[in-house]
Amino acid sequence: MLIRTYKLDVFTPPCEPGAERFAAIARLEDDISEVLPYLNATLRGAVYHPAAKALTWKKAGHNIAFHPFEIAISNAEDRQGAEREVNGLVNLVNRTWERRAEITPSTATHQRPTPMAIYRLLPGTNCKGCGEATGWVFAAKLAVSQKKLAECLPLSALATS
Numbered sequence: 001m002l003i004r005t006y007k008l009d010v011f012t013p014p015c016e017p018g019a020e021r022f023a024a025i026a027r028l029e030d031d032i033s034e035v036l037p038y039l040n041a042t043l044r045g046a047v048y049h050p051a052a053k054a055l056t057w058k059k060a061g062h063n064i065a066f067h068p069f070e071i072a073i074s075n076a077e078d079r080q081g082a083e084r085e086v087n088g089l090v091n092l093v094n095r096t097w098e099r100r101a102e103i104t105p106s107t108a109t110h111q112r113p114t115p116m117a118i119y120r121l122l123p124g125t126n127c128k129g130c131g132e133a134t135g136w137v138f139a140a141k142l143a144v145s146q147k148k149l150a151e152c153l154p155l156s157a158l159a160t161s
Helices: 033-042 079-098 115-121 135-143 153-160
Strands: 006-011 022-028 047-049 054-059 062-067 070-076
Touching: 006 079, 022 079, 033 047, 033 054, 033 079, 062 079, 070 079, 115 135
Parallel strands: none
Antiparallel strands: 006 022, 022 070, 047 054, 054 062, 062 070
8 A cells, every 4th residue: 555644635726715616635644656657557648747746637527636745636516525536546546556566657748639639620510419609618628528529419420320
């Protein structure tokens, strides 16, 4: 087990006073730098920054950051949700560390596609079937994991035909 104990701070981000969303930081007693290349190899869409010893990841609309002595998450619905997310991330780190012999670590820095790069790959119909006003808005939300590609109806129709 890599992370044995941590202190959890759950708060409303200072840049958004009165916001109904929460952020959380798990302050770790153990340095998790060594697990970051293994997480980079296994978490789809993670961005590893070797020089900073940091890994960022977007999951279900949450921004997640792994640093040597902390794990941070944003955009949680409530305090309990933030606590559950952090506990899940701590478990993820520990499971990944326990499986490290089965994983080829990666120190490559992958870049997430920009909204414009995603937009250029979409059909360009602006059909609003995804619930967004334009394909550009859909691409922007897709880039930050707030939408799923399957929500693009023209693409889904192509996939099933």
